[in-house]
Amino acid sequence: xxxxxxxDVGGTSVKIGYFEGDILISKFTVQTSKQNNGxxxxxxxxxxxxxxxxxxxxxLDNIDGYGFGVxxxxxxxxxxxxxxxxxxxYDVKKEFNKYITSNNVxxxxxxxxxxxxxxxxxxxxxxxNLVFYTFGTGVGGGIIIDKKLxxxxxxxxxxxxxxxxxxxxxxxxxxxxxxxxxTVASATGIVxxxxxxxxxxxxxxxxxxxxxxxxxxxxxxxxxxxxxxTNVVEQMCKYVAIASANVAAxxxxxxxxxxxxxxxxxxxxxxxxxxxxxxxxxxQFKETPFKLAKLGNDAGIYGAAYLITK
Amino acid sequence: xxxxxxxDVGGTSVKIGYFEGDILISKFTVQTSKQNNGxxxxxxxxxxxxxxxxxxxxxLDNIDGYGFGVxxxxxxxxxxxxxxxxxxxYDVKKEFNKYITSNNVxxxxxxxxxxxxxxxxxxxxxxxNLVFYTFGTGVGGGIIIDKKLxxxxxxxxxxxxxxxxxxxxxxxxxxxxxxxxxTVASATGIVxxxxxxxxxxxxxxxxxxxxxxxxxxxxxxxxxxxxxxTNVVEQMCKYVAIASANVAAxxxxxxxxxxxxxxxxxxxxxxxxxxxxxxxxxxQFKETPFKLAKLGNDAGIYGAAYLITK
Numbered sequence: 001x002x003x004x005x006x007x008d009v010g011g012t013s014v015k016i017g018y019f020e021g022d023i024l025i026s027k028f029t030v031q032t033s034k035q036n037n038g039x040x041x042x043x044x045x046x047x048x049x050x051x052x053x054x055x056x057x058x059x060l061d062n063i064d065g066y067g068f069g070v071x072x073x074x075x076x077x078x079x080x081x082x083x084x085x086x087x088x089x090y091d092v093k094k095e096f097n098k099y100i101t102s103n104n105v106x107x108x109x110x111x112x113x114x115x116x117x118x119x120x121x122x123x124x125x126x127x128x129n130l131v132f133y134t135f136g137t138g139v140g141g142g143i144i145i146d147k148k149l150x151x152x153x154x155x156x157x158x159x160x161x162x163x164x165x166x167x168x169x170x171x172x173x174x175x176x177x178x179x180x181x182x183t184v185a186s187a188t189g190i191v192x193x194x195x196x197x198x199x200x201x202x203x204x205x206x207x208x209x210x211x212x213x214x215x216x217x218x219x220x221x222x223x224x225x226x227x228x229x230t231n232v233v234e235q236m237c238k239y240v241a242i243a244s245a246n247v248a249a250x251x252x253x254x255x256x257x258x259x260x261x262x263x264x265x266x267x268x269x270x271x272x273x274x275x276x277x278x279x280x281x282x283x284q285f286k287e288t289p290f291k292l293a294k295l296g297n298d299a300g301i302y303g304a305a306y307l308i309t310k
Numbered sequence: 311x312x313x314x315x316x317x318d319v320g321g322t323s324v325k326i327g328y329f330e331g332d333i334l335i336s337k338f339t340v341q342t343s344k345q346n347n348g349x350x351x352x353x354x355x356x357x358x359x360x361x362x363x364x365x366x367x368x369x370l371d372n373i374d375g376y377g378f379g380v381x382x383x384x385x386x387x388x389x390x391x392x393x394x395x396x397x398x399x400y401d402v403k404k405e406f407n408k409y410i411t412s413n414n415v416x417x418x419x420x421x422x423x424x425x426x427x428x429x430x431x432x433x434x435x436x437x438x439n440l441v442f443y444t445f446g447t448g449v450g451g452g453i454i455i456d457k458k459l460x461x462x463x464x465x466x467x468x469x470x471x472x473x474x475x476x477x478x479x480x481x482x483x484x485x486x487x488x489x490x491x492x493t494v495a496s497a498t499g500i501v502x503x504x505x506x507x508x509x510x511x512x513x514x515x516x517x518x519x520x521x522x523x524x525x526x527x528x529x530x531x532x533x534x535x536x537x538x539x540t541n542v543v544e545q546m547c548k549y550v551a552i553a554s555a556n557v558a559a560x561x562x563x564x565x566x567x568x569x570x571x572x573x574x575x576x577x578x579x580x581x582x583x584x585x586x587x588x589x590x591x592x593x594q595f596k597e598t599p600f601k602l603a604k605l606g607n608d609a610g611i612y613g614a615a616y617l618i619t620k
Contacts, residue, residue: 073594129463143560150455152562153439154594162592163559164552175592242474246556249473250453252462282472282485284383284464 002064004308007045008110008300009070011084014045017301018052022120027301028052037086046099065104067307068092069113069300073155077107080155106307108149110300112158114293115142116149117303118257121294127254131247132293133160133240135262138174139182139189142303145251149307161186163246165239181243185236187215187262194218194232203227219265233265233272241276248285259293266292313372314618317355318379318420318610321394324355327611328362332430337611338362347396356409375414377617378402379423379610383465387417390465416617418459420610422468424603425452426459427613428567431604437564441557442603443470443550445572448484449492449499452613455561459617471496473556475549491553495546497525497572504528504542513537529575543575543582551586558595569603576602 001021008015010032017027030048033040053060070092072082079090093105108116115132122130130144139161143150150157161182162175170179171192183189191214194207205228206221207213221229244256263269270290278286295302311331318325320342327337340358343350363370380402382392389400403415418426425442432440440454449471453460460467471492472485480489481502493499501524504517515538516531517523531539554566573579580600588596605612 127463145455145460146458148456150561153437153564153598154562156558156562156592156594157560159559159562159592159594161559163556164590175594177590177592180592243556246473246553247560248466249469249471250467250557250560251460252464252466252469254463280474280487282466282469282487282490284466284469284485288463 002309003058003062004064004305005049005066006113006301006303006305006308007066007068008113008304009041009045009068009085010110010300011071014041015297015301016045016048016052017298017305018056018058019305022123024298024302024305026052026056027298032085034085037088038082038090041085042092042095043099046096049100060100063102065106065308066096066100066102067113067304068105068107069110069304070107071110074107074109074151075155077105079107104308108151108304108307109140109142109155109158111140112142112149112151113303113307114140114259114295114299115144115158115257115303116306117295117299117301118259118293119144119147120302120306120309121299122255122257125255129251129253130255130257131160131244131251131253132158132257132259133263134260134293135185135187135258136260137187139186140260143251143253149303160243160247163243165242181239184239185262190215190218190232190236190262193235194228197228197231201228205229215262216264219262219268223268233268237269237272238276240273242280244273244277244290245281245285248281248288252285253288256288256290257293258290259299263292312374312619313368314374314615315359315376316379316423316611316613316615316618317376318423318614319351319355319381319395320420320610321381324351325607325611326355326358326362327608327615328366328368329615332433334608334612334615336362336366337608342395344395347398348392348400351395352402352405353409356406359410370410373412375416375618376406376410376412377423377614378415378417379420379614380417381420384417384419384461385465387415389417414618418461418614418617419450419452419465419468421450422452422459422461423613423617424450424569424605424609425454425468425567425613426616427605427609427611428569428603429454429457430612430616430619431609432565432567435565439561439563440565440567441470441554441561441563442468442567442569443573444570444603445495445497445568446570447497449490449496450570453561453563459613470553470557473553475552491549494549495572500525500528500542500546500572503545504538507538507541511538515539525572526574529572529578533578543578547579547582548586550583552590554583554587554600555591555595558591558598562595563598566598566600567603568600569609573602
């Protein structure tokens with residue numbers, strides 16, 4: 001049975017999972033040290049793994065590999081840049097091998113490994129092609145084609161938050177463009193769009209009573225029929241649907257998975273996206289299902305470990 | 311050296327190429343027999359190959375395989391449907407093997423094999439990921455990821471003509487949806503959009519002098535500054551650019567290739583698409599090049615043969 005570690009490097013903490021076969025045996029966390037442009041992060045991870053292994057009688061010589069998810073684009077197994085952490089053209093494998101010897105150290109973007117994790121979680125479905133969205137502070141994504149995560153020419157495959165979808169009154173996006181999916185479908189975008197709609201109308205809304213409301217508040221208000229909140233949710237879902245119709249015409253997946261904090265809204269999100277999707281998509285793709293992500297915060301460690309499976 | 315046939319099945323004729331290694335040695339054509347829902351097409355193709363082989367002292371026992379491009383979606387090497395020809399759930403390999411024995415009979419959609427052909431033509435560039443558009447009567451496409459043609463869950467990967475891009479005054483599309491790229495960027499779409507713009511304005515245009523003008527006439531008029539024609543071309547290119555920004559955020563290709571009859575317009579098409587593309591796309595993808603297709607009508611036989619290479 002293959003033994004591997006899945007390591008999900010985040011801006012605040014690094015989650016580490018130890019797997020035997022498909023089974024997550026144990027997980028632990030180290031803090032992300034941002035000093036010196038993240039120079040200590042990999043050392044900290046390696047030391048935590050060495051400690052864990054010695055405490056659990058695991059022989060690191062028998063480990064098949066180490067998969068890493070990192071918050072930035074990867075080209076040829078090198079991190080191009082990680083603004084949150086400070087890495088630029090950073091060779092994680094080389095650094096890791098200073099502490100733990102392994103030829104099999106593989107990297108992918110964090111949203112990509114989350115996609116791989118969700119794909120793994122659906123292994124009984126016999127899907128080959130999956131599109132994963134993560135709706136959080138931003139909107140990310142990952143794409144599995146023929147059971148393999150794709151990375152693209154510049155490590156940018158699955159940057160689904162930066163599909164241009166809104167052309168009238170389009171908001172500026174962090175990426176430098178305008179009207180990207182992220183501006184209407186991220187937690188931040190949902191709150192911003194709600195604030196704009198509140199400002200532009202006099203319609204009653206329970207959102208007016210809160211000084212600082214969240215994307216969750218917007219969904220909760222929509223669930224009880226608040227008109228402004230409903231409009232924000234409908235708009236978000238319409239643009240997710242248009243983006244998905246574009247994605248379907250490009251890669252024709254077996255399934256769309258919606259993940260990230262915003263996806264905790266649940267059925268209202270799936271049902272509303274699906275309603276618009278069938279309006280915009282070609283007949284051939286109308287039945288492609290939308291499902292909620294299953295693994296939550298563990299998707300990254302599962303997916304990072306999955307990199308080693310293939 | 312590998313020996314193979316690339317076979318491009320069209321609605322009017324079937325083009326057949328005989329290849330040794332990467333070299334097209336010979337090509338010939340048979341008419342497409344549409345009687346009996348296309349029941350004779352594969353027999354006609356096989357007989358033409360047998361005749362060609364016997365005339366050229368080629369031993370069919372030494373052929374590595376036969377690649378077919380067909381005008382319809384393929385799932386698991388079976389043609390789902392070909393409206394132009396009459397095939398439904400049609401097993402080309404089984405039919406072909408009645409006349410010529412080969413285990414290596416592989417199928418792909420016609421736009422997909424054209425994409426594979428153009429990828430082959432660019433082999434010196436060391437690209438791994440390519441997106442191909444064909445702008446003809448309709449708009450088709452094909453996508454190469456990590457040097458492999460992708461087909462998708464329903465054989466629909468690369469159906470780029472059916473990305474929803476136009477939401478105001480959107481025209482009906484043949485696919486049953488509205489505002490698809492095909493409605494503004496196919497030869498038919500370009501003519502329709504020009505007619506609509508002519509009807510809705512009094513602006514002088516040389517297009518008014520022609521009873522039936524073509525997409526080529528629209529491009530030719532735009533090249534000499536005709537205002538209506540320029541607007542039509544700008545609109546087409548803007549939507550191709552938006553579609554391409556969506557595709558870039560999905561699969562992040564090394565290159566976009568523009569092919570099909572409309573692409574004969576040349577630099578005006580590339581330059582205008584590129585102008586809008588840089589406006590709509592994320593920074594990371596701005597430098598992705600757009601190039602004109604190289605192989606013209608031979609793309610299909612090259613790409614069909616390429617199916618056998620891999």
